[in-house]
Amino acid sequence: xxxxxxxxxxxxxxxxxxxxxxxxxxxxxxxxxxxxxxxxxxxxxxxxxxxxxxxxxxxxxxxxxxxxxxxxxxxxxxxxxxxxxxxxxxxxxxxxxxxxxxxxxxxxxxxxxxxxxxxxxxxxxxxxxxxxxxxxxxxxxxxxxxxxxxxxxxxxxxxxxxxxxxxxxxxxxxxxxxxxxxxxxxxxxxxxxxxxxxxxxxxxxxxxxxxxxxxxxxxxxxxxxxxxxxxxxxxxxxxxxxxxxxxxxxxxxxxxxxxxxxxxxxxxxxxxxxxxxxxxxxxxxxxxxxxxxxxxxxxxxxxxxxxxxxxxxxxxxxxxxxxxxxxxxxxxxxx
Numbered sequence: 001x002x003x004x005x006x007x008x009x010x011x012x013x014x015x016x017x018x019x020x021x022x023x024x025x026x027x028x029x030x031x032x033x034x035x036x037x038x039x040x041x042x043x044x045x046x047x048x049x050x051x052x053x054x055x056x057x058x059x060x061x062x063x064x065x066x067x068x069x070x071x072x073x074x075x076x077x078x079x080x081x082x083x084x085x086x087x088x089x090x091x092x093x094x095x096x097x098x099x100x101x102x103x104x105x106x107x108x109x110x111x112x113x114x115x116x117x118x119x120x121x122x123x124x125x126x127x128x129x130x131x132x133x134x135x136x137x138x139x140x141x142x143x144x145x146x147x148x149x150x151x152x153x154x155x156x157x158x159x160x161x162x163x164x165x166x167x168x169x170x171x172x173x174x175x176x177x178x179x180x181x182x183x184x185x186x187x188x189x190x191x192x193x194x195x196x197x198x199x200x201x202x203x204x205x206x207x208x209x210x211x212x213x214x215x216x217x218x219x220x221x222x223x224x225x226x227x228x229x230x231x232x233x234x235x236x237x238x239x240x241x242x243x244x245x246x247x248x249x250x251x252x253x254x255x256x257x258x259x260x261x262x263x264x265x266x267x268x269x270x271x272x273x274x275x276x277x278x279x280x281x282x283x284x285x286x287x288x289x290x291x292x293x294x295x296x297x298x299x300x301x302x303x304x305x306x307x308x309x310x311x312x313x314x315x316x317x318x319x320x321x322x323x324x325x326x327x328x329x330x331x332x333x334x335x
Contacts, residue, residue, distance in 0.1 A: 122232040124213030151194035183224040211300040220277035228276035229264040233323035269309035292316040
């Protein structure tokens with residue numbers, strides 16, 4: 001019986017002879033002998049302990065050219081496999097990873113408290129008769145409610161058309177409105193109150209009763225009013241500073257100023273959880289108090305041009321919704 005060391009020596013000699021072969025016949029003969037010796041070597045190793053056999057296992061020897069070709073072939077096959085691999089598979093892997101990240105992000109978002117959406121708002125319900133301010137003019141209307149007369153403003157052509165076609169001065173309606181107040185320099189003079197009409201219905205609209213309003217805005221004092229107010233600005237949803245977007249739509253300086261003006265609604269609210277902001281001209285900006293954004297339900301008090309607090313609809317917050325800020329007109333433009 002030939003031992004493993006002898007087989008290895010014979011195999012090494014045959015490999016040397018193969019490398020020195022001069023013609024194809026010699027190469028084939030030596031290659032066949034090498035193949036036979038290799039099988040014998042592997043057979044003898046398999047008879048040993050599996051662990052020892054694994055340690056003693058050797059690759060079939062080959063010449064330098066064969067080794068180089070083998071390496072090159074291995075690289076080529078690997079490259080082909082990589083190139084032949086459909087791009088969709090790698091995309092699928094990437095997509096799968098992204099989805100896993102999205103799932104993780106969604107779980108994190110679900111664990112956080114939901115973000116509250118804030119918006120400036122002043123909307124309510126009045127009940128009364130809509131009448132023409134002038135008998136022969138359908139461009140101006142008043143609302144007569146609880147014995148008081150208020151001027152009505154409309155911004156929508158649809159509302160104007162509705163008022164013209166469905167005019168009935170003897171009919172009481174539930175009117176959805178925005179408050180519109182004009183304050184005067186003398187704080188002892190009550191503001192002029194009007195309403196912007198949004199809709200008129202035969203039945204109650206929204207989830208509000210007559211004279212109830214939802215008011216959302218800055219809780220503060222203003223110089224021209226004794227009573228603290230909720231200042232309601234025009235909401236800004238898109239990008240852009242001040243009135244840049246409105247200028248594209250309304251190329252009119254006065255109209256821009258009107259559209260971006262705030263409505264300062266006087267509110268009687270004795271036990272407010274936060275104090276109304278009051279600007280102090282003697283203090284620096286960082287020394288001023290906090291100006292809170294509040295959301296409440298309030299009752300309109302006819303004849304007093306004021307509203308009385310009813311219910312808190314959201315916690316006061318320092319988070320401020322985006323809103324349009326009126327542009328400051330240069331002195332050269334002021335007459």
